[in-house]
Amino acid sequence: MKRTIFLAAVLLCNAAAAQTVISTKNTSLVIDAQEGQIPQILYYGTRLSSGDAAALRSAGFGASAAYPVHNDASTSLEALSVRMPDGNLSTDQRVKSVSTESWAGGKLVRVDCADANYPLAVSIFYKSYEAEDVISTWTEIRNGEKKKSVVLTRFDSGCLPIRQGDVWVTSFGGSWAGEVTVNCQPLKTGVRSVFNKDGVRNTQTSHAEVMISLDGKPQELSGRVIGAALCYSGNYELRFETGDTRYSSIHRFFAGIDPSNSNYTLARGETFTTPELAYSFSAEGMSGVSRNFHKWGRKYKLAHGGQVNDILLNSWEGVYFDINEAGMHQMMRDIADMGGELFVMDDGWFGDKYPRKNDETSLGDWVVDRNKLPNGVEDLVAEAAKDGIKFGIWIEPEMTNSRSELFEKHPDWVINAPGRNLVEGRGGTQLVLDLSNPAVQDFVFGVFDGIMTQWPGISYIKWDANMDIPSQGSQYLKNQEHLYIEYHRGLARVLDRIRSKYPDVAVQACASGGGRVNWGILPWFDEFWTSDNTDALQRVFIQWNTSYFFPAEAMAAHIGASPNHTTGREIPLKFRIDVAMSARLGLELQPSAMSAEEKALCKSAIADYKKVREIVQLGDLYRIVSPYDGKGLCTKIYTTGSKDRAVFFWYRTEYFHGEPVAASLFAGLDPERGYRVTELNRVGAALPFEGKVFSGRFLMEQGLDIPSGNNAPGPHRDFGSHVLYLTAE
Ligand code: DGJ
Numbered sequence: 001m002k003r004t005i006f007l008a009a010v011l012l013c014n015a016a017a018a019q020t021v022i023s024t025k026n027t028s029l030v031i032d033a034q035e036g037q038i039p040q041i042l043y044y045g046t047r048l049s050s051g052d053a054a055a056l057r058s059a060g061f062g063a064s065a066a067y068p069v070h071n072d073a074s075t076s077l078e079a080l081s082v083r084m085p086d087g088n089l090s091t092d093q094r095v096k097s098v099s100t101e102s103w104a105g106g107k108l109v110r111v112d113c114a115d116a117n118y119p120l121a122v123s124i125f126y127k128s129y130e131a132e133d134v135i136s137t138w139t140e141i142r143n144g145e146k147k148k149s150v151v152l153t154r155f156d157s158g159c160l161p162i163r164q165g166d167v168w169v170t171s172f173g174g175s176w177a178g179e180v181t182v183n184c185q186p187l188k189t190g191v192r193s194v195f196n197k198d199g200v201r202n203t204q205t206s207h208a209e210v211m212i213s214l215d216g217k218p219q220e221l222s223g224r225v226i227g228a229a230l231c232y233s234g235n236y237e238l239r240f241e242t243g244d245t246r247y248s249s250i251h252r253f254f255a256g257i258d259p260s261n262s263n264y265t266l267a268r269g270e271t272f273t274t275p276e277l278a279y280s281f282s283a284e285g286m287s288g289v290s291r292n293f294h295k296w297g298r299k300y301k302l303a304h305g306g307q308v309n310d311i312l313l314n315s316w317e318g319v320y321f322d323i324n325e326a327g328m329h330q331m332m333r334d335i336a337d338m339g340g341e342l343f344v345m346d347d348g349w350f351g352d353k354y355p356r357k358n359d360e361t362s363l364g365d366w367v368v369d370r371n372k373l374p375n376g377v378e379d380l381v382a383e384a385a386k387d388g389i390k391f392g393i394w395i396e397p398e399m400t401n402s403r404s405e406l407f408e409k410h411p412d413w414v415i416n417a418p419g420r421n422l423v424e425g426r427g428g429t430q431l432v433l434d435l436s437n438p439a440v441q442d443f444v445f446g447v448f449d450g451i452m453t454q455w456p457g458i459s460y461i462k463w464d465a466n467m468d469i470p471s472q473g474s475q476y477l478k479n480q481e482h483l484y485i486e487y488h489r490g491l492a493r494v495l496d497r498i499r500s501k502y503p504d505v506a507v508q509a510c511a512s513g514g515g516r517v518n519w520g521i522l523p524w525f526d527e528f529w530t531s532d533n534t535d536a537l538q539r540v541f542i543q544w545n546t547s548y549f550f551p552a553e554a555m556a557a558h559i560g561a562s563p564n565h566t567t568g569r570e571i572p573l574k575f576r577i578d579v580a581m582s583a584r585l586g587l588e589l590q591p592s593a594m595s596a597e598e599k600a601l602c603k604s605a606i607a608d609y610k611k612v613r614e615i616v617q618l619g620d621l622y623r624i625v626s627p628y629d630g631k632g633l634c635t636k637i638y639t640t641g642s643k644d645r646a647v648f649f650w651y652r653t654e655y656f657h658g659e660p661v662a663a664s665l666f667a668g669l670d671p672e673r674g675y676r677v678t679e680l681n682r683v684g685a686a687l688p689f690e691g692k693v694f695s696g697r698f699l700m701e702q703g704l705d706i707p708s709g710n711n712a713p714g715p716h717r718d719f720g721s722h723v724l725y726l727t728a729e
Pocket of ligand 1: 316346347394464466510511512513529531532
């Protein structure tokens, strides 16, 4: 896991600071923390000069509590509410001191507050990531009682006031195989909440990120936007509160762990640290905020962020549970022949007493099924090496089935409310292991460790998790209210142990597809499985929406079969490839079912992708034409930081005969440079501008006319697509 290195730097302590300005390259956050007063936030937005910062109040900026507690905020929402040992439900947190220290990427400001009547103290942290234009916040809540506990009934990570106006919020919903749908609405009076209570897969429904557009309906390339991402792997709630304008001139945004059925009893002397809540502001529209989060995530959060990920074939949609040695050998040969770099054997390879033939048995029994793989996994690892590719394997270590040897041995290891019948999930038998229990933590670590030590050549693990916590109850914990939180603490402990022993192995976060796409879990993972839906048309939307907060480097996008297994839709291979090429390219099909021409097309696309994957996976993204705009089109471009190379993606999602298609405008280029345009993964005749040079200004202001029909063989006129490679002269 990435760690932040703090410089033993100058510690500035200003006991009675008035305004503290925390700045990044292009943004500032101004807090007003005066000794004895309630800590307040005055401003968050474009970087301020010291003169403008000093004049904020005269410009009409009103300060608002930085961390509203139940007491000063009792008629509106609060970030913190508690029950003191004597039953008192209020706290009164006043500033004691403010300190600032430097760390390698920026500053860390700490506002220490205390309650004059009770030994409960809150410290609020603001950390700037200067180059990436991100400022994050979290709190520490300390119970200084000598003997008694304090119960936290709400314990958000932070609160941000936003000036009222034409403010729109984009939040993200979704479900299995329909991940990351967009909900974009203006903020109106009242409360809007975005939450997840799955217990395990915290992006199976909503996501813990929002875009807040300050200049009306959100635009991709212009307008002031704040992005917020709660970095937490468990249950959360994000809330917006908009009061009556007669009494309030602000919206307030709150984010934190969801406290429902999860009050936290803070023992005497204990400190609770809330998860990091990251903000980024950009005046370059939602794409500007996305670029900031991508840079920040790659540098500080994602495991091996900044290194390109391998092109792989995953066995799941090719064979499902029908794993066998000859079949695995054939798939490995096929992906190696096409130029791929990694083969991943998915579900179905394990189980002894209960062989894993379907999803009803065996989770927890991580031994090779010798009927399917008589020579074991070691044979597959060796075969992959012979083919010149790497080998990866699927596990679901947090889970078991009631039909497994593990459950027979340790029925007390599963989560289920005391005295209730078992609530079983996938396959009618799946159960979640209780990660609050240290014995279970050891077991889950042992699953990973066992695989890595038995088969040393393994270089990639797909870590799946396919169930929620439906019956909240631990057979280990005394306080059932702590289960949701302790589960994720246990998971973090296991993942820390894994990463300290296996820092180099690539690990994919999969949770019924995109059920774990959050900056709280990704520090231990290299990438995530974006969705079990590999239909390229729906992927245009899913990948567009996922890209709001997550970089292409982490977004696994695989070429699936046609008709697609989830939607039944038939889509030409060219379009399926071009959609997968806009993120981390892979394949999720049976190569033996492909024709020689199809394999050749994949092979040349893989070769082309290798030329540009650094730009796609590590570049700056500009989303240009949204697939939601009703134009039957979607376009986006990735550029290098120095703007010397770029890759432009053009997808015709719907074809309407006779309807004109506007010229495609580019973005993110250097207006003064000339760019040669060449088509990648080309099928059919060359485009009229193939090999020609255009200035960045021309491409961004006049654009190129791209013929609107389908350029690939097949029954449809929909699904035309082009990938254009731009190189500066
Ligand atoms: C759910 C995942 O999303 C799929 O990719 C696959 O790994 C299956 N689980 C296997 O059971």
